[in-house]
Amino acid sequence: MAMRARQKIRAPRRGLTAGKTDDFETNWGSLSTSLKKIHTKDASDISFELLYRNAYGIVLSNRGSDLYERTKTLEKEWLDSQVKAGVTAAITSSLILAKEQVDVLDQANERRDAGERFLVAIKEAWEDHQLCMGMITDVLMYMDRVLAEHRKPPIYVAAMVLFRDHVLRSPIRADSKTTVYDVLESTVLFMIQLERSGHIIDRPLIRHCIYMLEGLYETIAEEESSKLYLTVFEPAFLEASKKFYQAEGRRLLETGDAATFCNTATERLSEEITRCTDTISLSTESKIKDILDNELIRNNITEVINLEGTGVKTMLDNDRIDVLQSVYVISARVDDKKAPLIAAVQKRIVEMGKEINASAIAASQASILGVGKKSEPNTSGEKKPAEKEKPVNQQTVAAIKWVDDILALKQKFDNIWLNAFQSDQVMQGAISSSFSEFINLSQGSADSRSSEYLSLFFDENLKKGIKGKTDSEVDALLENGITLLRYIKDKDMFEAYYKKHLSRRLLMKRSVSMDAERQMISKMKMEVGNQFTQRLEAMFKDMTISEDLSSGYKQHVRRASDPDQKKIELDINVLTSTMWPLEIMSNVKNDKVQLPCIFPKEIESVKQSFERFYLGKHNGRKLSWQSSMGTADIRATFQRSNGKTQRHELNVSTYAMIILLLFNDVPARGSLTYTEIQERTRIPDHDLIRNLQSLAVAPKTRVLKKEPMSKDVKPTDKFVFNHDFQSPFLKVRIGVVSGSANKVENQDQRKETEKKMGEERGASIEAAIVRIMKQRKKLPHSQLMTEVLTQLSARFVPDVNMIKKRIESLIDREYLERVEEDPPTYGYVA
Amino acid sequence: MSASTSSQPEYVTLVSGDGFEFVVPRSTACVSGTIRRMLDPSSRFSEAISGRCALENISGVVLEKVCEYFCYHQKNKNQTHVPDMDIPPELCLELLMAADYLDT
Numbered sequence: 054m055a056m057r058a059r060q061k062i063r064a065p066r067r068g069l070t071a072g073k074t075d076d077f078e079t080n081w082g083s084l085s086t087s088l089k090k091i092h093t094k095d096a097s098d099i100s101f102e103l104l105y106r107n108a109y110g111i112v113l114s115n116r117g118s119d120l121y122e123r124t125k126t127l128e129k130e131w132l133d134s135q136v137k138a139g140v141t142a143a144i145t146s147s148l149i150l151a152k153e154q155v156d157v158l159d160q161a162n163e164r165r166d167a168g169e170r171f172l173v174a175i176k177e178a179w180e181d182h183q184l185c186m187g188m189i190t191d192v193l194m195y196m197d198r199v200l201a202e203h204r205k206p207p208i209y210v211a212a213m214v215l216f217r218d219h220v221l222r223s224p225i226r227a228d229s230k231t232t233v234y235d236v237l238e239s240t241v242l243f244m245i246q247l248e249r250s251g252h253i254i255d256r257p258l259i260r261h262c263i264y265m266l267e268g269l270y271e272t273i274a275e276e277e278s279s280k281l282y283l284t285v286f287e288p289a290f291l292e293a294s295k296k297f298y299q300a301e302g303r304r305l306l307e308t309g310d311a312a313t314f315c316n317t318a319t320e321r322l323s324e325e326i327t328r329c330t331d332t333i334s335l336s337t338e339s340k341i342k343d344i345l346d347n348e349l350i351r352n353n354i355t356e357v358i359n360l361e362g363t364g365v366k367t368m369l370d371n372d373r374i375d376v377l378q379s380v381y382v383i384s385a386r387v388d389d390k391k392a393p394l395i396a397a398v399q400k401r402i403v404e405m406g407k408e409i410n411a412s413a414i415a416a417s418q419a420s421i422l423g424v425g426k427k428s429e430p431n432t433s434g435e436k437k438p439a440e441k442e443k444p445v446n447q448q449t450v451a452a453i454k455w456v457d458d459i460l461a462l463k464q465k466f467d468n469i470w471l472n473a474f475q476s477d478q479v480m481q482g483a484i485s486s487s488f489s490e491f492i493n494l495s496q497g498s499a500d501s502r503s504s505e506y507l508s509l510f511f512d513e514n515l516k517k518g519i520k521g522k523t524d525s526e527v528d529a530l531l532e533n534g535i536t537l538l539r540y541i542k543d544k545d546m547f548e549a550y551y552k553k554h555l556s557r558r559l560l561m562k563r564s565v566s567m568d569a570e571r572q573m574i575s576k577m578k579m580e581v582g583n584q585f586t587q588r589l590e591a592m593f594k595d596m597t598i599s600e601d602l603s604s605g606y607k608q609h610v611r612r613a614s615d616p617d618q619k620k621i622e623l624d625i626n627v628l629t630s631t632m633w634p635l636e637i638m639s640n641v642k643n644d645k646v647q648l649p650c651i652f653p654k655e656i657e658s659v660k661q662s663f664e665r666f667y668l669g670k671h672n673g674r675k676l677s678w679q680s681s682m683g684t685a686d687i688r689a690t691f692q693r694s695n696g697k698t699q700r701h702e703l704n705v706s707t708y709a710m711i712i713l714l715l716f717n718d719v720p721a722r723g724s725l726t727y728t729e730i731q732e733r734t735r736i737p738d739h740d741l742i743r744n745l746q747s748l749a750v751a752p753k754t755r756v757l758k759k760e761p762m763s764k765d766v767k768p769t770d771k772f773v774f775n776h777d778f779q780s781p782f783l784k785v786r787i788g789v790v791s792g793s794a795n796k797v798e799n800q801d802q803r804k805e806t807e808k809k810m811g812e813e814r815g816a817s818i819e820a821a822i823v824r825i826m827k828q829r830k831k832l833p834h835s836q837l838m839t840e841v842l843t844q845l846s847a848r849f850v851p852d853v854n855m856i857k858k859r860i861e862s863l864i865d866r867e868y869l870e871r872v873e874e875d876p877p878t879y880g881y882v883a
Numbered sequence: 884m885s886a887s888t889s890s891q892p893e894y895v896t897l898v899s900g901d902g903f904e905f906v907v908p909r910s911t912a913c914v915s916g917t918i919r920r921m922l923d924p925s926s927r928f929s930e931a932i933s934g935r936c937a938l939e940n941i942s943g944v945v946l947e948k949v950c951e952y953f954c955y956h957q958k959n960k961n962q963t964h965v966p967d968m969d970i971p972p973e974l975c976l977e978l979l980m981a982a983d984y985l986d987t
Contacts, residue, residue, distance in 0.1 A: 097927055098929055099929060100928065100930060100937070101920070101928035101930045101931070101936075102930060102937055102939065103939075104928075105917060105921070106939060109984060187925070188928070191920035195915070195984075198986075219980055509884050813945060827945070
């Protein structure tokens with residue numbers, strides 16, 4: 054490097070422009086001829102190098118801006134004279150006239166052909182211009198480079214501006230105000246219109262014209278937002294689309310078919326999206342979607358959903374999942390809440406639910422009439438017990454049918470929700486609330502039996518329904534029931550019924566599977582909470598303890614066995630009185646204390662022995678015997694008139710056992726009257742009649758003979774032990790007439806249940822109030838109300854008046870005090 | 884030149900003002916913006932058709948150096964720590980002018 058540094062840098066031997074004249078005019082002359090040749094596509098014999106060197110020379114000799122202006126003028130003249138003429142020549146009168154809609158078909162065809170020719174002309178003019186300007190820009194590249202420092206737009210941009218002004222914005226005729234662009238716009242819109250009405254158009258052609266509009270800008274700065282497409286064409290297109298879809302919406306509504314509307318709307322949507330990708334510009338997609346959403350869907354969706362005969366109601370009825378889905382999709386487009394759709398669905402659910410309610414009530418009323426009639430035909434005697442039970446159970450059947458119907462309805466809507474509504478959360482909430490609405494519709498009035506029905510449903514299934522079903526089926530069945538439980542607001546009511554039914558199942562050992570019972574309890578626990586199932590679980594616990602107790606007692610008897618005592622086996626259930634349903638436990642009926650019935654002495658001794666055993670274990674407890682709930686197996690010997698003896702094992706209720714044991718002490722063929730039996734046993738009238746009916750009237754289990762023979766048991770009737778009793782089986786089960794089956798309550802029972810319910814609720818409300826006040830010490834009335842309501846809503850919906858009364862009563866009893874009058878505030882009295 | 888012996892099937896000929904011809908791969912020649920435009924097939928100038936670019940105002944000595952630079956540029960594209968190219972000082976000015984002309 055050091056050696057070289059001494060060398061001189063010599064001036065170039067020959068300047069690059071040496072040997073060339075600096076004459077601008079000469080250079081421009083040859084350049085302009087070549088540029089024109091480029092325009093006429095005759096460039097193949099022109100040397101790029103020559104042109105470039107020419108332009109380079111001009112720029113080097115500081116005539117760059119002159120070159121720029123000359124080129125511009127040349128372009129302007131070319132566009133004005135040649136290009137514009139070519140384009141305007143393609144404009145026919147039909148294109149100018151037809152600014153308005155042309156509906157006549159041949160006219161439309163004519164216009165379409167003319168339009169296509171025109172579009173082709175424009176497209177070609179534009180593409181030629183682009184290509185030529187590309188070449189010219191290449192040639193004049195050096196000029197652009199130098200002039201960029203003088204803040205002139207590149208020649209290409211300048212030429213595009215020229216094209217815009219001298220072709221697109223030039224009037225088509227000297228005396229006309231219509232510009233070429235106006236014709237272009239109306240033609241393109243016309244084409245799109247044609248396509249919307251089902252014709253096939255030349256999409257790529259339009260696409261090219263749109264490209265042109267996208268390539269041209271309002272300003273020379275060429276900002277994105279100043280594209281001619283965005284500034285001029287798009288608004289026009291959107292406006293035209295808006296009009297079109299307003300008209301379309303009206304037209305579709307007039308045809309009055311919701312399904313068509315939805316399908317069309319869906320199709321139009323995808324059509325417009327395709328149009329944006331294939332025919333016009335992608336950037337318009339969201340805008341045209343908005344137009345569709347607003348004009349076609351939002352403005353019409355409510356009417357469509359409520360269309361008579363084809364709307365959502367009909368779709369739901371006919372399970373039109375596909376249509377519902379498109380209704381859902383288009384509703385979801387315009388409205389997150391989908392209010393009209395939800396309203397329609399909810400309305401239909403409630404309607405259908407009410408129908409189910411009504412039919413259940415109708416069925417149960419019909420069966421009440423049936424019960425009234427029942428006694429008459431049966432006087433003739435020989436009717437099968439199964440048939441005899443039927444009318445009684447009709448209400449139960451109605452109840453179970455009600456649950457099944459609702460489950461079917463729920464299933465239907467779950468299906469729709471899953472398949473048509475894309476598992477939408479909002480829709481699910483709406484559907485659930487509608488179910489809850491009609492299930493609780495007449496809560497508190499005499500018609501509402503949802504809690505009872507549901508409990509009966511479980512009862513029926515746990516007793517019979519789940520026989521022979523797999524675990525998963527049972528699970529699904531119970532799960533369904535639980536779903537309905539979720540909708541029931543007055544859960545305490547359900548608890549009461551369930552408890553009653555459960556106790557019957559447990560004591561009578563009617564339950565098919567204890568596993569299923571426990572499963573049910575745990576499901577309820579998950580659904581409603583610990584508090585709810587506490588007592589139910591306690592019932593199960595009592596049952597287990599009782600089993601241990603019974604076996605313990607048996608061992609005790611065996612150890613201290615008394616040889617002369619007759620062997621009587623005792624299985625006993627010791628129940629905690631607060632946990633089990635009241636009506637079973639109470640000895641009080643019709644405000645009259647019922648004396649315990651008199652047991653035969655054999656039984657009495659067993660009873661006393663057990664009492665001693667039990668109280669020995671648990672001191673201080675009180676045992677009260679519920680003879681109405683038990684059963685007994687006794688062995689009866691029948692002495693036939695021919696001297697033979699026949700033994701049968703009879704499975705009877707405790708009362709029936711007591712009655713039958715009476716006949717042990719009666720001399721052979723002796724009789725007892727009804728009053729005698731009652732005096733000796735002190736069995737309550739109601740139970741006695743029922744038991745005697747099953748022993749003496751029911752045809753297959755006539756262990757006693759009654760005189761006179763009739764259906765009803767009267768106090769004067771006489772009963773004789775029937776030695777001629779016949780049965781094909783060794784073991785005979787004698788059920789108590791209409792005693793054990795769980796069925797729908799009659800009006801009186803309902804009233805009683807409701808009364809009890811009311812008391813229980815009152816207690817719960819008081820407990821809640823006291824709990825809250827103890828914690829807060831001082832609370833305004835309205836706040837106390839809300840807190841009580843939220844605390845209790847898991848179990849039932851408390852009546853506001855009831856809460857007020859309870860507050861009053863607590864104040865009277867000095868648990869609370871009024872602290873202030875305005876706003877009314879209470880204080881807790883410790 | 885190594886470039887002239889290249890096995891690239893597509894090559895172009897660069898002709899200097901005093902008649903020297905340099906055959907170089909098309910991609911190599913296109914390092915120059917001017918030559919690239921000259922050879923752009925869509926514009927259909929005579930050079931694009933014939934694949935022969937006569938560069939009237941560049942001498943053979945300079946054009947040889949230019950071609951050397953084209954190769955050097957292509958070889959060392961996207962690389963760091965590239966050794967300097969050897970440029971004889973007497974050619975400096977002419978090379979600069981050629982660079983301006985060729986938009987390199």
